[in-house]
Amino acid sequence: MLSIIQAAGWPIWPLIACSILALALVFERFMALKTARVAPPKLLDEAISVSSRAVPAPDVVAQLEQNSALGEVLASGLRALNGNPQSSEADLRAAMEGAGRKVAHRLEKYLTALATIASAAPLLGLLGTVIGMIEIFGSQAGTGAVGATGGGNPAQLAHGISIALYNTAFGLIIAIPTLIFWRYFRSRVDAYLLTLELASEQFVRHISRLRK
Numbered sequence: 001m002l003s004i005i006q007a008a009g010w011p012i013w014p015l016i017a018c019s020i021l022a023l024a025l026v027f028e029r030f031m032a033l034k035t036a037r038v039a040p041p042k043l044l045d046e047a048i049s050v051s052s053r054a055v056p057a058p059d060v061v062a063q064l065e066q067n068s069a070l071g072e073v074l075a076s077g078l079r080a081l082n083g084n085p086q087s088s089e090a091d092l093r094a095a096m097e098g099a100g101r102k103v104a105h106r107l108e109k110y111l112t113a114l115a116t117i118a119s120a121a122p123l124l125g126l127l128g129t130v131i132g133m134i135e136i137f138g139s140q141a142g143t144g145a146v147g148a149t150g151g152g153n154p155a156q157l158a159h160g161i162s163i164a165l166y167n168t169a170f171g172l173i174i175a176i177p178t179l180i181f182w183r184y185f186r187s188r189v190d191a192y193l194l195t196l197e198l199a200s201e202q203f204v205r206h207i208s209r210l211r212k
Contacts, residue, residue, distance in 0.1 A: 011124070011127055011128035011131050011132075011163065011167050012128065012166065012167060012170060014124050015121060015124050015125065015128070015167065015170045015171060015174055016170075018117050018120065018121050018124065018174055019170075019174045021113075021117060022114065022117045022118075022174065022177075022178045022181075025110045025113055025114050025117075026114070026178075026181045028110065029110060029111075029114075029181075029185050032107075032109070033107065033185065033188055033189070033192070036068065037068055037069065038068055038069045038070065038107065038192050039068065039069065039070040039192055039195045039196060039199070040067070040068055040070065040071075043067060043068060043070050043071055043074070044070070044074070044199045044202065044203065047064060047071070047074045047203065048203065048206050050064075051078065051206070051207060055078060055081050055082055055085075055207070056078060058079075058082060061075045061078045061079055061082065062075070064078070065079075069103045069106070069107065069192070069196065070195070070196055070199060072099055072102075072103055073096055073099045073100050073103055073196055073199075073200055074096075074199070074200070074203050075099075076095045076096050076098070076099035077092045077095055077096045077200075077203060077204055077207050078207060079095070080092055080095035080096075081207055089204065089205075089208040092204050092207060092208060093200075093204050096200045096203075096204055097200075100193075100196055100197070100200060103196065104189075104193055104196075107189045107192060107193070108189055111182060111185055111186060111189065114178055114181060114182040114185070115179075115182050117174070117175075117178050118175050118178040118179040118182055119175075121170075121171045121172075121174040121175035121178065122171045122172060122175045123171070124167070124171055125167045125168045125169070125170055125171015125172060125175075126167075126168070126171065127167070128163055128164065128166070128167020128168065128170075128171070129163075129164045129165075129167055129168045131163055131164075131167075132160045132161065132162070132163030132164025132165070132167065133160065133164055134160070135160030135163055135164075136157055136160035136161060136164070137160075
Protein backbone atom coordinates (compact mmCIF):
# COMPACT_ATOMS: atom_id res chain seq x y z
CA MET A 1 0.00 0.00 0.00
CA LEU A 2 2.83 2.36 0.88
CA SER A 3 4.48 1.68 -2.48
CA ILE A 4 1.22 2.63 -4.24
CA ILE A 5 1.01 5.87 -2.29
CA GLN A 6 4.61 6.66 -3.15
CA ALA A 7 3.98 5.88 -6.82
CA ALA A 8 0.88 8.07 -6.85
CA GLY A 9 2.83 11.10 -5.62
CA TRP A 10 1.70 13.98 -3.45
CA PRO A 11 -1.73 14.44 -5.14
CA ILE A 12 -2.87 11.23 -3.42
CA TRP A 13 -2.78 12.82 0.06
CA PRO A 14 -5.91 14.98 -0.36
CA LEU A 15 -7.71 11.87 -1.59
CA ILE A 16 -6.56 9.90 1.45
CA ALA A 17 -7.82 12.71 3.70
CA CYS A 18 -11.18 12.62 1.90
CA SER A 19 -11.41 8.85 2.33
CA ILE A 20 -10.75 9.07 6.07
CA LEU A 21 -13.28 11.86 6.49
CA ALA A 22 -15.90 10.02 4.44
CA LEU A 23 -15.39 6.84 6.47
CA ALA A 24 -15.79 8.76 9.73
CA LEU A 25 -18.97 10.47 8.50
CA VAL A 26 -20.49 7.21 7.28
CA PHE A 27 -19.83 5.57 10.66
CA GLU A 28 -21.27 8.57 12.52
CA ARG A 29 -24.44 8.61 10.36
CA PHE A 30 -24.97 4.86 10.83
CA MET A 31 -24.90 5.40 14.59
CA ALA A 32 -27.04 8.56 14.55
CA LEU A 33 -29.71 7.21 12.19
CA LYS A 34 -30.52 4.04 14.07
CA THR A 35 -34.28 3.47 14.27
CA ALA A 36 -34.16 3.29 18.07
CA ARG A 37 -32.62 6.77 18.20
CA VAL A 38 -34.95 8.38 15.67
CA ALA A 39 -38.38 6.76 15.55
CA PRO A 40 -38.94 3.70 17.77
CA PRO A 41 -41.89 1.77 16.29
CA LYS A 42 -44.02 1.62 19.46
CA LEU A 43 -43.27 5.08 20.85
CA LEU A 44 -46.32 6.81 19.35
CA ASP A 45 -48.70 4.22 20.79
CA GLU A 46 -47.01 4.47 24.18
CA ALA A 47 -47.22 8.27 24.14
CA ILE A 48 -50.91 8.13 23.25
CA SER A 49 -51.53 5.57 25.98
CA VAL A 50 -49.73 7.62 28.64
CA SER A 51 -51.65 10.76 27.72
CA SER A 52 -55.01 9.10 27.09
CA ARG A 53 -56.70 10.58 30.18
CA ALA A 54 -54.73 13.70 30.98
CA VAL A 55 -51.63 15.62 30.02
CA PRO A 56 -48.62 13.82 31.57
CA ALA A 57 -46.54 15.48 34.27
CA PRO A 58 -43.48 17.53 33.19
CA ASP A 59 -41.06 14.79 34.29
CA VAL A 60 -42.82 12.26 32.05
CA VAL A 61 -42.70 14.74 29.18
CA ALA A 62 -38.97 15.27 29.77
CA GLN A 63 -38.39 11.52 29.71
CA LEU A 64 -40.31 11.28 26.43
CA GLU A 65 -38.20 14.09 24.95
CA GLN A 66 -34.96 12.29 25.77
CA ASN A 67 -36.18 9.01 24.28
CA SER A 68 -35.58 9.77 20.60
CA ALA A 69 -36.09 12.33 17.84
CA LEU A 70 -39.76 11.32 17.57
CA GLY A 71 -40.10 11.63 21.33
CA GLU A 72 -38.68 15.15 21.13
CA VAL A 73 -41.34 16.15 18.60
CA LEU A 74 -44.19 14.57 20.55
CA ALA A 75 -42.98 16.08 23.83
CA SER A 76 -43.03 19.57 22.29
CA GLY A 77 -46.81 19.30 21.84
CA LEU A 78 -47.34 18.11 25.40
CA ARG A 79 -45.09 20.84 26.75
CA ALA A 80 -47.05 23.47 24.83
CA LEU A 81 -50.28 22.10 26.31
CA ASN A 82 -48.76 22.03 29.80
CA GLY A 83 -47.65 25.64 29.41
CA ASN A 84 -51.02 26.81 28.11
CA PRO A 85 -53.99 24.45 28.55
CA GLN A 86 -56.01 26.72 26.26
CA SER A 87 -53.64 26.26 23.32
CA SER A 88 -55.45 25.84 20.03
CA GLU A 89 -54.73 22.98 17.66
CA ALA A 90 -52.87 25.44 15.44
CA ASP A 91 -50.65 26.42 18.40
CA LEU A 92 -49.88 22.77 19.16
CA ARG A 93 -49.15 22.04 15.53
CA ALA A 94 -46.84 25.07 15.31
CA ALA A 95 -44.92 23.92 18.40
CA MET A 96 -44.48 20.43 16.98
CA GLU A 97 -43.51 21.74 13.55
CA GLY A 98 -40.80 23.89 15.15
CA ALA A 99 -39.43 20.85 16.99
CA GLY A 100 -39.68 18.84 13.76
CA ARG A 101 -37.56 21.36 11.88
CA LYS A 102 -34.83 21.12 14.51
CA VAL A 103 -34.93 17.34 14.35
CA ALA A 104 -34.83 17.39 10.53
CA HIS A 105 -31.76 19.62 10.60
CA ARG A 106 -30.07 17.20 12.98
CA LEU A 107 -30.96 14.16 10.87
CA GLU A 108 -29.52 15.80 7.75
CA LYS A 109 -26.28 16.69 9.52
CA TYR A 110 -23.12 15.82 7.53
CA LEU A 111 -25.08 14.68 4.45
CA THR A 112 -23.91 17.78 2.60
CA ALA A 113 -20.32 16.95 3.54
CA LEU A 114 -20.72 13.42 2.16
CA ALA A 115 -22.17 14.78 -1.08
CA THR A 116 -19.29 17.24 -1.34
CA ILE A 117 -16.70 14.47 -0.93
CA ALA A 118 -18.48 12.34 -3.54
CA SER A 119 -18.32 15.27 -5.97
CA ALA A 120 -14.82 16.44 -5.10
CA ALA A 121 -13.01 13.09 -5.11
CA PRO A 122 -13.18 12.57 -8.92
CA LEU A 123 -12.02 16.16 -9.41
CA LEU A 124 -9.07 15.57 -7.10
CA GLY A 125 -8.33 12.41 -9.06
CA LEU A 126 -8.49 14.43 -12.26
CA LEU A 127 -6.08 16.94 -10.73
CA GLY A 128 -3.67 14.09 -10.06
CA THR A 129 -4.11 12.94 -13.64
CA VAL A 130 -3.26 16.40 -14.96
CA ILE A 131 -0.21 16.59 -12.70
CA GLY A 132 0.86 13.17 -13.96
CA MET A 133 0.52 14.36 -17.55
CA ILE A 134 2.61 17.41 -16.71
CA GLU A 135 5.26 15.03 -15.33
CA ILE A 136 5.15 13.03 -18.57
CA PHE A 137 5.55 16.06 -20.80
CA GLY A 138 8.17 17.48 -18.47
CA SER A 139 10.21 14.32 -18.84
CA GLN A 140 10.39 14.96 -22.58
CA ALA A 141 11.49 18.57 -22.28
CA GLY A 142 14.84 19.14 -23.86
CA THR A 143 15.06 15.60 -25.22
CA GLY A 144 12.86 15.86 -28.28
CA ALA A 145 9.85 13.77 -29.16
CA VAL A 146 9.38 10.25 -27.95
CA GLY A 147 11.26 7.89 -30.25
CA ALA A 148 13.48 10.65 -31.64
CA THR A 149 16.04 10.53 -28.84
CA GLY A 150 15.36 7.29 -27.08
CA GLY A 151 12.07 8.27 -25.48
CA GLY A 152 13.30 10.85 -22.99
CA ASN A 153 13.65 9.87 -19.34
CA PRO A 154 11.95 6.45 -18.91
CA ALA A 155 11.88 6.65 -15.08
CA GLN A 156 10.25 10.07 -15.06
CA LEU A 157 7.87 8.97 -17.81
CA ALA A 158 6.79 5.94 -15.75
CA HIS A 159 6.41 8.11 -12.67
CA GLY A 160 4.13 10.52 -14.51
CA ILE A 161 1.98 7.67 -15.82
CA SER A 162 1.67 6.15 -12.33
CA ILE A 163 0.61 9.50 -10.86
CA ALA A 164 -2.04 9.90 -13.54
CA LEU A 165 -3.50 6.40 -13.26
CA TYR A 166 -3.33 5.92 -9.49
CA ASN A 167 -4.97 9.26 -8.73
CA THR A 168 -7.75 8.67 -11.23
CA ALA A 169 -8.42 5.25 -9.72
CA PHE A 170 -8.30 6.50 -6.13
CA GLY A 171 -10.67 9.35 -6.94
CA LEU A 172 -13.26 6.93 -8.33
CA ILE A 173 -12.74 4.39 -5.53
CA ILE A 174 -13.54 7.10 -2.97
CA ALA A 175 -16.35 8.81 -4.89
CA ILE A 176 -18.44 5.75 -5.81
CA PRO A 177 -18.96 4.31 -2.28
CA THR A 178 -19.41 7.79 -0.82
CA LEU A 179 -22.13 8.57 -3.36
CA ILE A 180 -23.86 5.27 -2.59
CA PHE A 181 -23.82 5.95 1.15
CA TRP A 182 -25.02 9.51 0.61
CA ARG A 183 -28.01 8.29 -1.39
CA TYR A 184 -28.73 5.61 1.22
CA PHE A 185 -28.65 8.07 4.11
CA ARG A 186 -30.68 10.62 2.11
CA SER A 187 -33.45 8.09 1.49
CA ARG A 188 -33.30 6.95 5.12
CA VAL A 189 -33.69 10.51 6.38
CA ASP A 190 -36.57 11.15 4.00
CA ALA A 191 -38.33 8.03 5.29
CA TYR A 192 -37.79 9.13 8.89
CA LEU A 193 -39.13 12.61 8.17
CA LEU A 194 -42.28 11.14 6.65
CA THR A 195 -42.71 8.91 9.71
CA LEU A 196 -42.27 11.89 12.04
CA GLU A 197 -44.74 13.97 10.05
CA LEU A 198 -47.44 11.29 10.08
CA ALA A 199 -46.91 10.53 13.77
CA SER A 200 -47.02 14.23 14.64
CA GLU A 201 -50.28 14.73 12.78
CA GLN A 202 -51.86 11.80 14.58
CA PHE A 203 -50.56 12.93 17.96
CA VAL A 204 -51.64 16.56 17.58
CA ARG A 205 -55.21 15.42 16.97
CA HIS A 206 -54.97 13.21 20.05
CA ILE A 207 -53.70 15.93 22.40
CA SER A 208 -56.21 18.39 20.96
CA ARG A 209 -58.90 16.13 22.39
CA LEU A 210 -57.27 16.38 25.82
CA ARG A 211 -57.77 20.14 25.68
CA LYS A 212 -61.52 19.78 25.28
